[in-house]
Amino acid sequence: MNTNQWMSLLGLANRARKIISGEELSVKEIRSGKAKLVLLSADASANTTKKITDKCKSYEVPYKLVEDRHLLGQAIGKEARVVVAVLDDGFAKKLMTLLD
Numbered sequence: 001m002n003t004n005q006w007m008s009l010l011g012l013a014n015r016a017r018k019i020i021s022g023e024e025l026s027v028k029e030i031r032s033g034k035a036k037l038v039l040l041s042a043d044a045s046a047n048t049t050k051k052i053t054d055k056c057k058s059y060e061v062p063y064k065l066v067e068d069r070h071l072l073g074q075a076i077g078k079e080a081r082v083v084v085a086v087l088d089d090g091f092a093k094k095l096m097t098l099l100d
Contacts, residue, residue: 006066006098007075009091010039010084014076018088021076023048026085030055035085036092038063039099041072044082052083062092064099 013019020029029035040052042065056063066072069080076084086092 006095007071009095009098010072010075010086011077013086013088013091013095016088016091018086018091019076020085020087021073021078021081021083023052023083026052026083027055029085029087030059030061033059034087035059035061036089037061037086037095039066039072039084039086039095040064041066041069041082043068048082062096064096066099 020026026035026038030038038052038056038061040049040063053063069082072084073079073081086095
């Protein structure tokens with residue numbers, strides 16, 4: 001996985017306002033069907049990991065794990081972030097190929 005590529009793409013999606021960050025907001029977007037992909041940091045708490053993965057499975061939203069919360073936050077120009085929901089099909093598909 002090329003870290004710089006997915007981080008750059010996520011930053012671009014952020015500038016295009018096609019992402020939502022934060023646990024509660026991401027869950028809301030998953031429920032509404034707007035989330036196309038969820039990025040979850042590997043160092044998230046067990047509770048958060050279970051909550052997000054269960055929601056993703058029940059609403060059939062794909063999710064990917066990234067190394068840590070600092071990389072995820074850095075990619076979108078913010079402090080550490082644990083969960084990011086991508087709201088655009090194009091960005092979601094490309095991120096999935098980069099994170100595989």
